Amino acid sequence: MAAALARGEAGEVADILAAVTPGGGKSLLPVIAAARLVAAGLVARVVWVVPRDSLRLQAEEAFADPVWRAALGHSLAVRAAENRPDPARGLDGYVTTYQAVAAAPDLHLAEIRRVPTLLVLDEVHHLPVLAEGDPGAEEAGWSRALLPLLRHARLRLLLSGTLERADGRRILWLPYAAAGPGARPLPDLDAPGWAVIGYSRSDALAERAVLPVSFGALDGEASWLEGGRASEQARVGPHRLSARGATTRPALFTALRTGFARDLLREAFFATRRLRTARREARGLPTGEAASGLGKLLVVAPDQASAQRYHAMLRGWMPPGQAERDIRLAISDEPGAHAALAAFRLRPEPAVLVTVAMAYEGLDAPEVAVVAALTHIRSRPWLEQMIARATRVDPHAGDYADQHALVFHPDDPLFARFRARVEAEQATAPGRRPPRPVGAANGPVREGPDDGIVPLESNAIGLRYLMLRPRPAAPAPEAEPTPAAPAAVAAPAEPxxxxxxxxxxxxxxxxxxxxxxxxxxxxxxxxxxxxxxxxxxxxxxxxxxxxxxxxxxxxxxxxxxxxxxxxxxxxxxxxxxxxx
Known part of the structure; x- marks a missing residue:
């Protein structure tokens, strides 16, 4: 589309929407678009806005990548800018964040109006349509600040790994088709003036642009206290994580803060250690030698306090010197969080990163091979972003056929529903189950005192694996339609x-x-x-x-x-x- 615009073949287009599956390489699209459009004289500058500071640095690196500079024949350079005058500083543009634009909207609007600009909004689903009486939430503030920039940009490139928001609201600036009462609003892909680029997970798998996913689903039991005042609280449970009903959320909340979390973390940790050992042996590398492509572990915690506990557990399973070298904690309360993220992305070591939502979205770390999903967020966009951290192809890890993503997660109904949607979207069915690795659940592990110092408890009771690989969807055989269940069997609606x-x-x-x-x-x-x-x-x-x-x-x-x-x-x- 950028080439067509540069050739003058799509003069009516002012907006490009790129809906690219997480991990599918959408961060390269602004570089391609800017290289073509600046060379053609349609724009003189690119302003790239991202939702998080760590992504600001990654965007800057994308323009500086020597491989793509050579492949695209461009010499553009952008800078990760602060809210100070002249953010581009003589370069071809700058990268900023939604928060920065909201803090200094006049500064960025003046830059957009000064020269013809390609405005890139990364992860645009963070921006909700403004509504009458909108509460002063952070994302609504971002939308208010970005709207004037959208109106005055010469061309706009909107990027997202998902075209829906967790709260069901419409996304700022996108055109929507008319929807009936109660129907989910859908973007109008045929709106005049818009060009839409779609790249689904099945497309990316067919082209070997992303890796297939193997899910390690860990079931467990949890007990908790419930009630009003402390003196009136009663013990509830144990309840299975995989059980459906009103206990799902509290059981998951409990499990992620007690013994179950330790068990899942151990499974992920030892799976990563086995992977790194196998890759070392295949390449003839001695123990302890730093090398790219060995595989890394990303641990996603539900909150900062839990992240600190997980970090302490992991350090307790390694010799002190190795733990100091291999494990990092990246949370906002921790000094040097951005440096820890950068080291995890760009260097062979550290091999383990413990974080919260700050590393979910857009983290470009192809060496991540294992994810410990110790979060209770169950919205589809967030989960897709999380598993995508491990589905990027690692050029240093050998053949594509020898790589796959491994995601350990609680086996609760909400995650199972998400996994079923992933399977349906890729037109897949359960493939061969990989042999169960010898992990923490079936091998002795020496560790110190129990770190779960809370009055509630949980434990893991079973692990199963499911490999999701792409295959063409087979036509359904002709059969008599299945009759609907009798009304008397259906569960009554809750008042x-x-x-x-x-x-x-x-x-x-x-x-x-x-x-x-x-x-x-x-x-x-x-x-x-x-x-x-x-x-x-x-x-x-x-x-x-x-x-x-x-x-x-x-x-x-x-x-x-x-x-x-x-x-x-x-x-x-x-x-x-x-x-x-």
């Missing part, structure tokens, strides 16, 4: 008021759990009324109290609580004497 009560209780439990964790970790001063303050924070964030929320709003509050910590938003109560 709305009961659903709201159940969701409201879950929100209260998560708020109380965060307050207890933060007080125990000394993240906030020990004082009375912390749950009361945390409830007030949630009300400020969501715009209304739990008593006023609908079922959909309570679900959204649950999803938000599972991705965020309330103590990070206590500043919303400043100046209110009720919460001093």
């Amino acid at each position: 709305p008021s009961r659903a709201e009560d159940r969701l409201r209780a879950r929100v209260a439990a998560l708020v109380t759990a965060q307050a207890a964790e933060d007080a125990a970790d000394l993240r906030v001063p020990r004082r009375g009324g912390l749950p009361h303050r945390y409830n007030a924070v949630l009300k400020r964030v969501s715009g209304r109290s739990r008593a006023e929320m609908s079922a959909a709003e309570l679900e959204a509050a649950l999803d938000w609580l599972e991705r965020n910590r309330l103590h990070d938003h206590l500043h919303l109560l400043e100046g209110d004497a009720r919460y001093v």
Whole structure:
């Protein structure tokens, strides 16, 4: 499309939408587009906006990559800019973040208006359409700041690995086809002035652009305390993670913070160690010699406190010198988080990175071969981004046929549903099951005292593997249609008021759990009324109290609580004497 624009064959097109499966190489598209469009004189500058600071540095590296400079014959250079005057500094453009644009919108708008610009918005699904009475959430602020830039750019390139948002809202700037009441809004791929580039997972697998995925699903049991005041709390469980129903979320929440998490982490750790040993032996490398292509482990934690615990566990399973060299922690509370991310991406060592959402999206680290998915986020876009960290082809790891991604995860119904959707999209069926490796679950491991110092408990009870490989979808054989189940067998619908009560209780439990964790970790001063303050924070964030929320709003509050910590938003109560 960039070539067609450069030749003057698509003069009506001003917007290009690239819907590329995560891991499919969409970060190269801005380089290709800029190289063609700047050479043709259609634009004089590229401004690339990304959702996270670590991606800002990766975008800068994409333009500097000598291989692609030679392949495309370009000499463009962009810089990772701060919010200071003249962000391009004489180069062909700059890379910034959504947060930076929201903090200094006038600066970036002036740059867009000054010269004809190709505006690139990476992971555009982060930007929701602005609605009347929109709460002052961070992403809505990004949309307000970016909208004037979109209007004044000469050409726009919008990139995303998914064309849907977890909250169901429409994405900023995209055209949408008319949808009936209750129908999911879909982008209008035939809108005038738009060119759409699609690259699905099945396309990428067929062209060997991404790796097939092997899922290691670990089931377990969890028990927890539930109730109002501490004196009235009752023990619940044990409940299976794989069981469907109201226990799914609390069981998963518990499992990721207790013994189950340690068991899953051990499986992933020892699978990575076996992979690295096998690749060393195949290449004749001595133990301890640094080399690219041996495979790395990415551990995704549910929150920063859990990430710190996982990091300590991993260090306890290795000799001190090796742990210092091989394991890094990248969370916002940890000094040098961005340096740790950069080292993990660009150097043979470290081989293990423990992080939270800051490394989910767009992390370009082809050596990642194993992911420990210790997160309770279950939205499809987030999970796709996570598994894509391991599906990138590693040019240093040997033949494509000898590589595959391995993702260890809790075997809960929500993840199973996501896995089924991945299988359906790639037109796959369960292939041969790889032989079960000798892992932590069936081999003795020496370790120190149990680190799960919480009153709740969980344990792993079974691991199974499923390899997803592409194959053409076979036509369904002719058969008589399966009759629908009798109405009497169907489960009765839950009354709305009961659903709201159940969701409201879950929100209260998560708020109380965060307050207890933060007080125990000394993240906030020990004082009375912390749950009361945390409830007030949630009300400020969501715009209304739990008593006023609908079922959909309570679900959204649950999803938000599972991705965020309330103590990070206590500043919303400043100046209110009720919460001093």
